[in-house]
Amino acid sequence: MDIEQLSDKIIAGDRRSLARAITLVESSRADHREQAADLIEALARKSDRQAIRIGLSGTPGVGKSTFIESFGMMLTGQGLKVAVLAVDPSSARSGGSILGDKTRMERLSRDPNAFIRPSPSQSHLGGVARRTREAVALCEAAGFDVVLIETVGVGQSETVVAEMSDLFILLLAPAGGDELQGVKRGIMEMADIILVNKADGDLKPAAMRTCADYAGALRLLRKRPQDPAEFPKAMTVSALEENGLAKAWEEMTTLTDWRRDNGHFTGRRAAQAEYWFGQEVRQGLLARLEREPVKGMMTHLGAQVASGQTTPTAAAAEILALMQQG
C-alpha cells in the first residue's frame, strides 16, 4: 500500500480512500498497525485541518439515531461536512446495533456531505478507543467540519468518548416522574450540554420538566472556571420535528469559540493526547502478559499458586524478573 498516495487522496476528499484507511486503522495485524502509524504521521505532516469533535452519549430509547440524522442533516444543510463514528464495545456481541443505526439514518447516509462509519466490531474497549481516535484523525484530514462520536454508554465508553471530544453532549429522553433518570454523577460532570429529546407532542411538558430538573442538577455541580458561567446547560430538542437543533448547534459553537479564544480548546486536546499516551503505554505493557513466553509462564505459575506450592507474591516476582530481561 502506498501510504503517501493514500494520504494525498484522503486530503483530496476521496471517500473510498477514507473508508479504506479506516479499515486499515481498525486492523490489529502488525503490518497494518505499522502502515496505520505511517499514515497518521503523514496526514499530521500534510494537514492541520481541525474538525469540531462532538461526543454524544445516549442510551437506547432516547432517539439517538433520529437525533443524529436530523442534527446531521441540519449541519449539512448549512454547508458543513459531517462524519459519524461510533464507540460501542458491545457491538461485536449485540451483532452490530450501529449497522442498524446506519439503515435508520437513511437520509444522512445518502447525503454526499455526510460519512457514517459503523463501530469496529471489537469487544475490547482499549482497542476500540485507539481505532476510533485514529478514525477521527482521518476524518479531520479528509476535511470534515464536524465529527460526531456516538456511544450507547456501555461501561466506561462515555469516558472514552469524552476523552476524544472537544464537546461532550448527553442526550436524554423525558423522564416519567420528577426523578433524574439514574444518570450517574460522573457522566453528568462530563457533559457540556444536556439535550432532552422528544420535546414534541404529548411528551413536550415532560421534556420541559426533565430539562428544568437537569438544569437544576447542573447548577449544583462544581463550577468550571474555564467556561462561560451559563455552561454546562440543559436544553430541549425534538429530533422528530427538527426543533431546537440549530439552537443546540449555536450553543456548541459558542462554547467552542469561547474555548478557542481562551486557549482551552488547544489545552483540552493537549491533555487528551497525554491521557491517550499514558493509556497506550499501560495497555501495551499489559498486552505483553498475553504473549509467549510470558503467557505460558503465567499459566504454569498460576497453577502452582493455586495449589499452594508458591505464593502469589513469589510467583509474581518470577514473572516480573522474566519480563525485565525482555
Added chain:
Amino acid sequence: MDIEQLSDKIIAGDRRSLARAITLVESSRADHREQAADLIEALARKSDRQAIRIGLSGTPGVGKSTFIESFGMMLTGQGLKVAVLAVDPSSARSGGSILGDKTRMERLSRDPNAFIRPSPSQSHLGGVARRTREAVALCEAAGFDVVLIETVGVGQSETVVAEMSDLFILLLAPAGGDELQGVKRGIMEMADIILVNKADGDLKPAAMRTCADYAGALRLLRKRPQDPAEFPKAMTVSALEENGLAKAWEEMTTLTDWRRDNGHFTGRRAAQAEYWFGQEVRQGLLARLEREPVKGMMTHLGAQVASGQTTPTAAAAEILALMQQG
C-alpha cells in the same frame, strides 16, 4: 532481623512479634519487602494453620465498630482467638478512622484473645491489599481462629476484601422507607450473609422490614450451585443488645463447614491466590512506569505529545521499546 526466629515466635503466639511482623509487611522498603517474603515463606513452611477469614463491609453509621466489638467478644467468650484487620485506602487522608474504631472497641482491644490492627496508612489500594493479605497469613500462623477483615467500602475495597475472605458479610442499618439502601448489585452478589444491625428498640420493626426486603432481593440473584439453597441469606442482629450474634456465627460456620466438606473452601482460596498473582503481576508491571529511566521518558514524551510534536501511539511505542530492553 532473624526471620527464622521471628517466624518461630509468631507461631508460638508471641503478640509483640506478630505486631512487629505486620509492621514489616506494611513497609515498602525494598529490603523489608524481601524479608517479608522470606517470613511469609518460612511461616507457610512451618505452619498449616487456617483461620476462617471473614470479610465485613459496612458504611459509617451502620454500627460496624459496635458489631465487631460485640461479635468479637462473643467469639472470644467461646474460647476462640480473634484478629481484626482493616482495608481502608482512605485512612491516610481521613486521619485514621480505624484508630478511632480501636478506641471505640475498648473491651475487645483489652481482650487477651483478640488482636486489633489499624489499617496501614496508605492510600494506594493495591499496596493495602497485598499488605493486608500478608497480615492475614501472619495472623493465621499465629494461631487465630477467626480473622475479621473490615472495610468501609470506599471504591473497590469491597472487592479487595471479598477476594481475600472465606466469607463475605454485609452489615446494614435499618432503612427508612421500603427502599433498598442503594447497595450496589455487585456488592449484594458478593455477600454470603447480610446482617441488618440495630434490630433493637424503636428501630426493630424497621430492621425486620429491611431484612425481609433484602431477603427478597437475594432470592432474585443468580443461584450459587456450590452453596446450600438457603444461602446467601439475610438476618437481623443487635450489636448493642448482643442479640443474634451467636446465631449469625452459627450460620457462618454452617456455610464454611459445608464448603469445606464439598471442596469449595479450598477451591475458593486457590482461585483467590491465582487472582492475587495476576493482580501483583499487573501492578508490578505498571509500577515500572514510576521508576527511572522510564518515568523521565514518560514526562519528556508526554510533553511532546501534548505539543503535537508526536502522536500518542508513536510515543507509546517508544516507551514500550525502551522497557523491552530492560
